[in-house]
Amino acid sequence: MDASELAVTARMARLTLSEQEQEKLGTAVEQMLAHFSHMKEIDVQGLAPTTHALLKENRLREDVENHADVSEKLLENAPEREERFIVIPNVL
Amino acid sequence: MDWNGVATHSRSAEKWKAFVEARQKDLGSFLQFDPVLGCVDSSPEGPLAGVPFAVKDNIAVRGFRLTCGSRMLRDFVSPYSATVIEKLLKAGGVVAGKTNLDEFGMGSSTENSALMETKNPWDLRRVPGGSSGGSAAAVASGQAAFGLGSDTGGSVRQPAAFCGVYGLKPTWGAVSRYGLVAYASSLEGIGVMAKTVDMTETVFSLIRGQDPRDHSSLPWQPPAMKKGPWRIGVPRECADVPMHADVKKTLEKTRGLLRQLGHDVQDVSFPTLDHVVSSYYVIATAEASANLARFDGVRYGHRTRRADTPEAMMVASRTEGLGPEVKLRILLGTYVLRSGFQDEYYLRAQKIRTAIRMDFQKAFEGVDLVLMPVYPVPPFERGSAEADPFSQKLADIFTCAANLAGLPALSFPAAVEAGLPIGMQFLAPPFAEELLFGACRQVEKVFPSPDAPGFPAGWR
Numbered sequence: 001m002d003a004s005e006l007a008v009t010a011r012m013a014r015l016t017l018s019e020q021e022q023e024k025l026g027t028a029v030e031q032m033l034a035h036f037s038h039m040k041e042i043d044v045q046g047l048a049p050t051t052h053a054l055l056k057e058n059r060l061r062e063d064v065e066n067h068a069d070v071s072e073k074l075l076e077n078a079p080e081r082e083e084r085f086i087v088i089p090n091v092l
Numbered sequence: 093m094d095w096n097g098v099a100t101h102s103r104s105a106e107k108w109k110a111f112v113e114a115r116q117k118d119l120g121s122f123l124q125f126d127p128v129l130g131c132v133d134s135s136p137e138g139p140l141a142g143v144p145f146a147v148k149d150n151i152a153v154r155g156f157r158l159t160c161g162s163r164m165l166r167d168f169v170s171p172y173s174a175t176v177i178e179k180l181l182k183a184g185g186v187v188a189g190k191t192n193l194d195e196f197g198m199g200s201s202t203e204n205s206a207l208m209e210t211k212n213p214w215d216l217r218r219v220p221g222g223s224s225g226g227s228a229a230a231v232a233s234g235q236a237a238f239g240l241g242s243d244t245g246g247s248v249r250q251p252a253a254f255c256g257v258y259g260l261k262p263t264w265g266a267v268s269r270y271g272l273v274a275y276a277s278s279l280e281g282i283g284v285m286a287k288t289v290d291m292t293e294t295v296f297s298l299i300r301g302q303d304p305r306d307h308s309s310l311p312w313q314p315p316a317m318k319k320g321p322w323r324i325g326v327p328r329e330c331a332d333v334p335m336h337a338d339v340k341k342t343l344e345k346t347r348g349l350l351r352q353l354g355h356d357v358q359d360v361s362f363p364t365l366d367h368v369v370s371s372y373y374v375i376a377t378a379e380a381s382a383n384l385a386r387f388d389g390v391r392y393g394h395r396t397r398r399a400d401t402p403e404a405m406m407v408a409s410r411t412e413g414l415g416p417e418v419k420l421r422i423l424l425g426t427y428v429l430r431s432g433f434q435d436e437y438y439l440r441a442q443k444i445r446t447a448i449r450m451d452f453q454k455a456f457e458g459v460d461l462v463l464m465p466v467y468p469v470p471p472f473e474r475g476s477a478e479a480d481p482f483s484q485k486l487a488d489i490f491t492c493a494a495n496l497a498g499l500p501a502l503s504f505p506a507a508v509e510a511g512l513p514i515g516m517q518f519l520a521p522p523f524a525e526e527l528l529f530g531a532c533r534q535v536e537k538v539f540p541s542p543d544a545p546g547f548p549a550g551w552r
Contacts, residue, residue: 001427013381013426014388015419016411028420029427031482032373036428039370039440042447049442052278053449053498054264054310054522061304073171079395086391088402 001030093287093550095237099127099186100142104551108144111548112188112235120210121220121229122189123149124157130187133173138184139294145180146227146236149190150197151282152271153177156187160273161195161205164393164413174271175306176240176282176299183298188236191226195415196384197247197275199223200467200484203474204417211474212254213544214512218471219479221254223247224285228255231285234548238286238295244276245372246466246491248283249503253466253515256505256542258292258532260284263522264498265310267296268303276379277308279372279495287541292502293529300525314523318460322531324350324518325360325459332366333489336469338509343465346506346516346535350463353534360455360462364448365489371448372492373485374428374441380418381425387413417481449497452519461531462519464490466503470512494519502528505541513542 001009006026010017017025080087098104109127116122127144132155135141147153150160152170154177159165177187194204202210202225210225212218213233220229224241228251231239241248243261252259261283272282282299286292302311326347335343350357389395389409390402396412399405414422428437455462468487472479479487494501494517502525503517520527 005427006423009423009427009430012430013422014385014407014410015414015422016407017419021416021419025416025420025423028481029423032420032424032485033427035486036370036374036437036441039367039374039437039444042364042367042444044440044443044447047443047446049439050445050449050496051442052264052308053445053496055278055308059307061307068172070171073169074392077168077171077392079389079392088390089399089405091402 001026001033095143097142098237098551099131099144099188108551115233115235115546118211118216119213119229119233120208121191121226121233121235122146123159123192123207123226125189126156127186127188129155130189133181134186135182135184138182139298140180141184142186143184143237144186144188146188146191146230146239147177148193148224148227148239148241150193150242150273151177151240153187153190156190158273159207161193161207162413162415162418163206164387166207166394168392172271175268175303177271179299180295191224191230191239193226194223195418196273197223197242197244198417198421200246200250200487201479202226204415206415212471213546214256214471217473219254219474221251221471225251227285228252228257228259231255231257231287232544233546238284238291241283241285242272242280243283243495244280245376245488245495248285249491249501249515249517250467252285253503253513254471256508256513256544257285257287258289258541259503260292260296260525260528261494261501262296262300262525263500265308266300266312266500266523266525268301268306268309270303270305274383276376277383278379279376289529289533289536296525312523314526315521317526317530320530321354321356322460323356323358323458324461324463325358325455326463327362327365328359329362329365330464333468335465338470338514339465339468342507342509342514342516346463349535349538358459360459362451362455364444364451365493367444368448368493368496369486369489371441371444372488372496373424374437375445377421377425378429378438379425381422381429384418384422389413445496448493452497452499456521461527464517464519466490466515466517470509470514490517498522500525500528502532504532504535506535506539508542
């Protein structure tokens with residue numbers, strides 16, 4: 001993978017790579033992709049893809065009220081808050 | 093060793109806590125040790141009354157931190173407990189603490205933890221395996237009666253093997269994952285490590301079952317237990333995998349022992365074995381890139397100090413908070429899912445996954461269990477050149493097959509060579525965990541889990 005491909009991928013993944021990381025991670029990604037290329041050797045014609053080995057169908061839970069009451073505790077983990085709101089940098 | 097009441101009877105509790113704290117200095121197994129907090133929701137009665145257990149730090153326990161071994165979540169405190177924790181507390185268990193892991197479960201040595209270094213109780217220069225290395229070290233050293241881990245590609249079985257204890261990866265969906273921080277959802281599950289088959293089975297029977305809070309969990313549906321002797325298949329392709337002499341020797345020794353015990357040990361064919369690592373890493377990284385998108389510094393976790401826009405804040409928070417192995421896997425996963433590359437990587441890997449499942453289906457038409465090594469080499473030294481991150485990934489070959497096929501697998505101590513434990517594993521058809529326990533119990537009678545140096549005699 002060349003540097004520009006790596007940069008596009010990193011942007012999609014919302015990551016910035018330092019020059020050192022570009023080199024190190026770029027090499028590691030390349031090494032894995034080279035390994036993945038062996039998948040071409042296997043004949044997959046007629047095989048359906050498996051997304052889950054054992055999951056057969058979607059399951060819905062009963063529509064019942066549930067008072068987990070964890071919202072305050074969840075908010076306590078917010079990096080910055082004002083009362084019940086989470087603060088982020090200005091959008092506009 | 094009798095663990096009942098150890099964490100709750102004051103005399104044994106003091107003795108046990110002092111032991112854990114002394115061992116913690118050498119081993120670094122716990123990221124947070126707090127049995128007082130771990131007692132809060134514990135029932136005074138039950139099959140595990142007063143039994144302290146270790147919890148991998150990617151499983152939520154109310155009031156404890158949930159760091160995942162990452163700078164990203166270093167200060168995160170969990171507001172609720174995972175279903176498995178609630179069940180074990182109800183059975184009287186006590187959470188001893190949270191154990192170290194490779195960041196978000198990504199690794200095979202626990203060296204990828206951003207927070208602590210964990211050592212193998214058999215040899216402090218060596219790694220405990222991973223990613224559930226802290227739980228394995230805690231159980232093998234006698235710091236806890238059992239440990240919980242998560243197994244996405246071998247992360248329970250491999251550290252269990254490296255530390256000389258049992259490690260169960262249950263059937264996919266058999267145990268609720270509510271409260272487990274997601275890495276690769278179609279592959280992973282919560283598993284158990286313990287010094288005996290009995291303890292492993294007791295804990296599994298307490299935590300299994302469908303959970304309304306995990307829509308991917310499945311009802312417990314065991315097949316009728318077949319009485320032995322069993323037909324046990326060893327994939328002949330294992331011979332093509334480069335293996336350390338001690339592992340090869342242990343495989344032969346185990347094959348011989350099973351024959352002596354009256355079982356019919358035969359070769360089976362597993363032609364896709366050579367492709368499991370590729371298929372596994374494409375699927376695991378693709379799922380990881382999606383699951384870890386939630387760590388953006390907005391609602392919880394690390395947030396950068398300097399950013400002018402929400403977008404810049406997310407990018408900088410992720411860049412600062414995530415470690416190199418996690419970044420590598422996110423990048424790989426993002427790449428294989430990019431439009432234009434999906435057919436070549438992701439779709440192809442999923443089709444190979446089908447071929448792997450079919451190989452197992454075919455094997456289980458002729459045998460009851462499959463026997464394989466857990467890892468091609470014995471526990472290695474920290475930072476060793478032969479165990480660079482790429483080699484470690486290739487070495488997942490024997491473990492990640494069970495995850496791709498959703499099968500239960502149980503690793504067991506099979507030898508001590510050159511002072512280090514070597515593990516083997518049985519794989520079984522879906523929901524046939526009972527068969528795994530049965531087979532391991534027979535091996536255990538001949539070769540029980542060996543005690544690591546310094547293992548305590550008891551707490552009375």
